[in-house]
Amino acid sequence: MLTAILPVRSLLLAIFMLMAGGGFLSTLVSVRLERAGSSAVFIGLVATAYFAGLVAGSLRVPQLVRRVGHIRAFAAFVALLSASTLTYAIHRDPLLWGALRFIDGLCVAGVFVCLESWLNERAEGATRGSVLAGYMIALYSGQAVGQFLLNLSETKPSMPFLVASILISLSAIPVVLTRISAPLPDDGAALPVRDLYAASPLGIVGATITGLMLGAFYALGPVFVRRLGMDLSATALFMSVVILGGVALQWPLGRLSDRFDRRKVIVGVLAGALLASLGIAVLASQGPALFALAALFGGLSFALYPLCVAHTNDHLAPAQRVAATGGLVLLYSAGAAAGPMAGAAAVTVAGPAGLFFFIALCAGGTLVFAFWRQLRALPVPLDQQQNYQVLPRTTPVAATLDPRADEELEEKP
CATH class of the missing domain: 1.20.1250.20 (MFS general substrate transporter like domains)
Known part of the structure; x- marks a missing residue:
């Protein structure tokens, strides 16, 4: 390396x-x-x-x-x-x-x-x-x-x-x-939303809702811990723990999704994010348990976007995958733009814990949708699943960093 x-x-x-x-x-x-x-x-x-x-x-x-x-x-x-x-x-x-x-x-x-x-x-x-x-x-x-x-x-x-x-x-x-x-x-060309949804409904919904969840977290996560009475040092530590937790779990969860039906792994990650968010909201107090739940929340929520990208790529021809990833980045960003206002409304209604109740609601709704998709469609055979790749949620240009991009270019006429 x-x-x-x-x-x-x-x-x-x-x-x-x-x-x-x-x-x-x-x-x-x-x-x-x-x-x-x-x-x-x-x-x-x-x-x-x-x-x-x-x-x-x-x-x-x-x-x-x-x-x-x-x-x-x-x-x-x-x-x-x-x-x-x-x-x-x-x-x-x-x-x-x-x-x-x-x-x-x-x-x-x-x-x-x-x-x-x-x-x-x-x-x-x-x-x-x-x-x-x-x-x-x-x-x-x-x-x-x-x-x-x-x-x-x-x-x-x-x-x-x-x-x-x-x-x-x-x-x-x-x-x-x-x-x-x-x-x-x-x-940075992106596939139209209609084509993306037709190829992978769970991928497009999961990427968008992940943006909603993390957009709300980045905006109001510091407000949540400050209103718990934490000082600036503890606030910085809380945010860092979430980010580092996200980095730590992306690779092992991705490797797991390469070995099993990727939809089941997404279901498990959504269920874990739901429970971690509810735990933070219900606990709503300082202490080691809060930071442990924060690390788990970061690890699971950060992994959702690349898992959704990989699941979408499983349903596409090689020449479509870079454009599809570009489209998913934009959908994630659109969700992230809506997340702060939706999270703020939840905080206004339910207090600081409302932020993580809102995130739990997002994870729970997507979890129900993921269960429904498993009933409606057959899984992609394991030998046809594309290898998972951690990708940044930055701009559509990031899609060209995917190691599979060279293969996709070879597929184009």
């Missing part, structure tokens, strides 16, 4: 630094708005703006990158994201912060499009899996480590924004100085 990722180490360093600086902003913004007395609905609205920017950027950024090139586009997005991060420290106004979150989402999408198409260009068939694994490790470890920048608020309220801006700005250096040739990005 090390040999495979050394040629792209500058790109992996860039994404690690950028996520360390920008990956915790959703937590910080939610905590600050909650401390200022903003309602859960308003916090959810601000979070929705970020995911709306992410979707808009995923659809529009590739054309911009074609016009100005990877390095110029990447530098522009990083500069704008750094400036946006500093603006939070200048003036605290929920409407302004909502606009800034939209800009953040747009910039993050731009960064992902640049880096993912670049990595795809550099990865070959034999090393693509290692490059993807390195990218996932850099992405999620940066996001997990960055959560602890929350602790800087204890010395000076503006300090987390300042340090985040520094890290985001520094992330441009490995890219602008790299000698790696930059490709033109793929257009």
Whole structure:
């Protein structure tokens, strides 16, 4: 693996630094708005703006990158994201912060499009899996480590924004100085929703509902633990535990789905996510049990998206799979954009625990749908199932990082 990722180490360093600086902003913004007395609905609205920017950027950024090139586009997005991060420290106004979150989402999408198409260009068939694994490790470890920048608020309220801006700005250096040739990005084409649903109803519903669940969690998870009385250090630890739990369980659950009917594994993961969410909601108190349930929730909920992608790919021709994965990323993002407002409504009605009751309701509804699909359709034979692959939930361009992409290109006329 090390040999495979050394040629792209500058790109992996860039994404690690950028996520360390920008990956915790959703937590910080939610905590600050909650401390200022903003309602859960308003916090959810601000979070929705970020995911709306992410979707808009995923659809529009590739054309911009074609016009100005990877390095110029990447530098522009990083500069704008750094400036946006500093603006939070200048003036605290929920409407302004909502606009800034939209800009953040747009910039993050731009960064992902640049880096993912670049990595795809550099990865070959034999090393693509290692490059993807390195990218996932850099992405999620940066996001997990960055959560602890929350602790800087204890010395000076503006300090987390300042340090985040520094890290985001520094992330441009490995890219602008790299000698790696930059490709033109793929257009990130996605299969129409109707075609995706016809191929795999469970895949499309599961990916969308996963976005709904995690969008609500990222927006209101910090609010939940703060209202339990946790300090900033414990809040950062809670969010990191969920993220790291998600990284830890994706691979073993994926390997399990390669050996058995993948739908049964999805059912098991949904049932586990339902129970973990209910456990957190009912417990609603500090202590080791909460963190253990948080790790389990992260491990199961993070695994749902790649499992749904793999299940969808089981029903498609090789030449369709990259476009299908691109479509599923957009559906996940659309769900994530709706999640904060739906979760906020649940918090308003049922208090802080309402967030995880809502997530449990999402998991339970999808679980019922998964049972129904097992009754309506026969399973894909094990020898025809595609190998599971952990994939990031970033932009449609991420689909081209799948190690199966080279095979799919060979299938096209």
